Amino acid sequence: MKFNATLLAQFFHFILLLIFLRIVAYKPVANMLKSRQEFITNNVAAAEEDRKQAEALRQQYLADMQKAREEAQAIIQQATKAGEVQAQEIIEAAKTEANRVKDNALQEIAREKEKAVAELRDQVASLSVLVAGKIINQTITPEIQHGLVQDFIKEAGDLPC
Template sequence: MINVDWSIVFQIINFIVLVLLLVRFLFKPAVQALESRSKHIEEQISAAEAQKKAAEELRIKLEEEEQKIQEKYLEMIEEANKEAAKVKEDIINEAYQEGEKIKKEYEKRAQKEIEKLFSQLREEIVEIVETVVVKILNTQITPEVQTQLIDRLLEEAVSQIEEQMEVSYEK
């Protein structure tokens, strides 16, 4: 007959009971808690990935928007530059034309002034010549010269009158 040491048996039984109890009341809740925790973390990871994906999409969308805004901005800048260049050209052309107009006006005025001055000068020259001639004649016309003048000038005048009379008779 086998001699059984009951204390060992009891110890084994106690151990088994302890293990069962531990499994029942410690391991299972722990495993469940871990699973729950793991699931929660997975959900959080999934949510985070979804958020990350959404954020990435949003980032791409924002980048596209930024790109569009940048293009629009460049387009507007280019348009504004073109408009400014056109305005600048118009202003320059207008100023040039105005300048040409003023220049022509001044040239015209200057020409008129020159012509006026020359006209005055011519008149003055003629007046001076006339004065000199009159002075000379006053000293040079003697009764003899006067006789010659009367004869010569009357000869010319009477001849002209005779020619005119002949012409009117012929008519």
């Protein structure tokens, strides 16, 4: 192997270039890379914090939705109970009204019955007076008595009951 001066000059220039780059370019590039790394780290941390906040908001939203569902269910149950109570009140009112109408009808029937009995008594009294009048005018024989009873039955059968 021979000693080559060109190789030595290239080696010397290479070392000089490295020193120059270290002084001029390496520190700014290293600072830029370091600031870039800090920026990325900060962004990742901020993104993680945002993700945590988003998850917390999501959990809060889900809790609020569950609470709203429970409240809606409670309102529905309350409305159902109120409807049932109202239906029961309507049924009770209808029963009361039906009983009132029934009682009025029974009272009306009783009045009509008393009226019919009174009319029947009046007719029986009239017939009794007629029969007594006929008896006084005639002497009673078994044939006359039988005829009077038959007339009475015939007249009583024609009465409205």
